[in-house]
Amino acid sequence: MNIFRTALLLAQKDLYSELKTKQIMVTQIIFAGLVIVVFSFAFDPANNTTKAVIPGVIWVIIVFAGILGLNRSFISEQRNDTMQGLLVAPMEAASIYLGKFIANFAMMLIVELVSIPFLFLLFDFKFYGSIPYFILVVFLGSFGFIAIGTFLAALAANSKSSEMLLPLLLFPITTPILIGVVQATRIILTNMEKFSSAVAWIQLVTAYDIIFFVVCFLLIDYVLEV
Amino acid sequence: MSMNLEREKAVLPGSQLTVKKSLDISKILFGATVISMLVALYFIFIFAAEEVTMGAAQKIFYFHVSSAWLAFMSFFVTFVFSILFLIKRKRIFDTYAYISAEIGVVFTVIVLTTGPIWAKSSWNTWWVWEPRLITTLILFFIYIAYIMIRQMDGVWDKKARLAAVFGIIGFADVPIVFFAIRWWQTKFHPIVFGEGPSQKGGGIEGTMLVALFVSLAAFTILYSYLLHKGVSFEKMKIKVERYKEKLREDLEN
Amino acid sequence: MIEIKKLTKQADNKLILRGVDLSIKKGETVAILGPNGAGKSTLLKVLATLIKPTSGVIKINGMDLKKNHIEIKKIMGYLPHSSLLYDHYTPLENLIFFGNIYGVKNVEQRAIALVKEVGLSFFLNEPVKNFSRGMIQRIAIARAIVHEPEILLLDEPHTGLDQGAIVILNNVILSMKAKGTTTLMVTHDFKQAAEICDRIIIVKNGKIVDDFRIENHNLGFVSEKYEQLVEGVS
Secondary structure (H helix, E strand, O other), X not given: OHHHHHHHHHHHHHHHHHHHHOHHHXXXXXXXXXXXXXXXXXXXXXXXXXXXXXXXXHHHHHHHHHHHHHHHHHHHHHHHHXXXXXXHOOOOHHHHHXXXXXXXXXHHHHHHHHHHHHHHHHOOOOOXXXXXXXXXXXXXXXXXXXXXXXXXXXXXXXXXXXHHHHHHHHHHHOHHHHHHHHHHXXXXXXXXXXXXXXHHHHHHHHHHXXXXXXHHHXXXXXXXXX | OHHHHHHHHHXXXXXXXXXXXXXXXXXHHHHHHHHHHHHHHHHHHHHOOOEOOOEHHHHHHHHHHHHHHHHHHHHHHHHHHHHHHHHHOOHHHHHHHHHHHHHHHHHHHHHHXXXXXXXXXXXXXXXXXXXXXXXXXXXXXXXXXXXXXXXXXXXXXXXXXXXXXXXXXXXXXXXXXXXXXXXXXXXXOOOOOOOOOOOOOOOOOHHHHHHHHHHHHHHHHHHHHHHHHHHHHHHHHHHHHHHHHHHHHHHHO | OEEEEEEEEEEOOEEEEEEEEEEEOOOOEEEEEOOOOOOHHHHHHHHOOOOOOOEEEEEEOXXXXXXXXXXXXXXXXXXXXXXOOOOOOOHHHHHHHHHHHOOOOOHHHHHHHHHHHOOOHHHOOOOHHXXXXXXXXXXXXXXXXXXXXXXXXXXXXXXXXXXXXXXXXXXXXXXXXXXXXXXXXXXXXXXXXXXXXXXXXXXXXXXXXXXXXXXXXXXXXXXXXXXXXXXXXX
């Protein structure tokens, strides 16, 4: 229980400081907007075939905006060595991971809440599929991405060039999630007849989420050990 | 300085002994590698029947499959030694994990270059988005990342610890990557077991199968030779570092 | 209170600590002196659980540092070179956050009282990033003692402080001492060491070369010993 108490305190600290400085989330949202604009140059929004790439674009936005936030998550603790302050405090490494995960996940969800409707609006996307399932897929995909991302951000923070290292670590590891959620999103947004395969993909992503959340939880002790 | 020399002399006989012993093992492994490779070449080029449609280009198949087998095996070895390192914290486990990953990267590169050649003569296209090939590509990226963690600056035990953690995560990820890609490639109809439509299995001739197994064995011996050699190089490097540090300390005092 | 036996630390091939044996009783105020690179800070970091020792045993209050690290961290206060404060947080928010992590009761009152004790109650709601070095150091010491630790580890606490700040810092340490806190202080400032400490340990090349008690703030005695041991030899 103590793990959750300190984790929540840490998450609260991160979110409150984000509320004060608004550094990360504003950057993330503006970045997401820019990605959307770039995509509108790459794929003509007036063209009907563009609708086919929308599910992919959603996840490109989430992944790139997400990695901006993940990079900051542990780097921000290096100023004044506050990471040491957390490490000498009476809490498990798992607590630090969980706290950071909650904060990152909350920020990611807010960014998605702003940028995905914006994307639909700009590309004039007619929504035929099921909204609850779409939200479920976005939720599960972001969960897995942020869970493993927070873990690898903690790992990469040991390097001096962690901003460059993190994407290299994160993208190959998250391929199953990315394949799964893009396929599931595509089916849910455009082709509800194949819903049974979407369910299969959701199951795969859920399994991945659970496996890696547990593995990260077990291994974080070794990453944050000094 | 004379003190130093004496001390080094005292150290030398013992270390020479170990060097000699490992030399023997490496000689045996080297000999075994050469012989088994020659045997494998005989089986591949003379013993095995030539494929009807592809002709001689099909021979690359033996190297391709053997390299792939070796790449996956070396990453499995990295995985096992990473776990051992995290439990026991002995530097030798880390050295094995690292060398094995390096060998693995080399052989993934071989797989990724022979793959397109094989694909060109088999499917008449350089690159197919075929599950095993993509999985190998992802595996390649994962272990490049693994090597990059090793290139970080800092003390060795920190790098070893972080790399071991990533080695475990990376290896656990590979089967999931494979299944995800396989599902994806079979056009949204999940098949977990058995052959998917995009993977034509079976139909291999007896002599080819024999040649394949011989080359697999030869590559496995090659792997153990490379691993042994790499580890002894790495050990020497560590030893030299240690002597350097000792010398520096003695000069300082 | 603190028992260290045969402690060694090796980083790459360099031995930083080579067999430290040390025993400190409850309520002692110990200064650790020594030249740069002697391993003083490393010793302190090992005690603060920030560095894993290569070999050796550390027992605090009879508890093993490896096994009971959570319990030990609860009674330990650590102040390194850096402040460990969040820049855009005010002193009050910083102290409340760390107090909560340590599970301090009535954390807000405690935080306000501490800020007052270090003489900064006027700046209670200013972000820390606008503070001068001396002010930050005063908040940093308040942070280190927010949970009323039984053991206080200070790494060169006096560096870069003006006279007023030094007096405040010493008062805080002395008032903690009056409550029975054990203090370990790494320092280069002999004057302050003689002022507040009652035991001096001199570290050289990763080993303890001298360990003695001082009385009546005898500064001359400390410098004499130090010069004899550290500068005299080389």
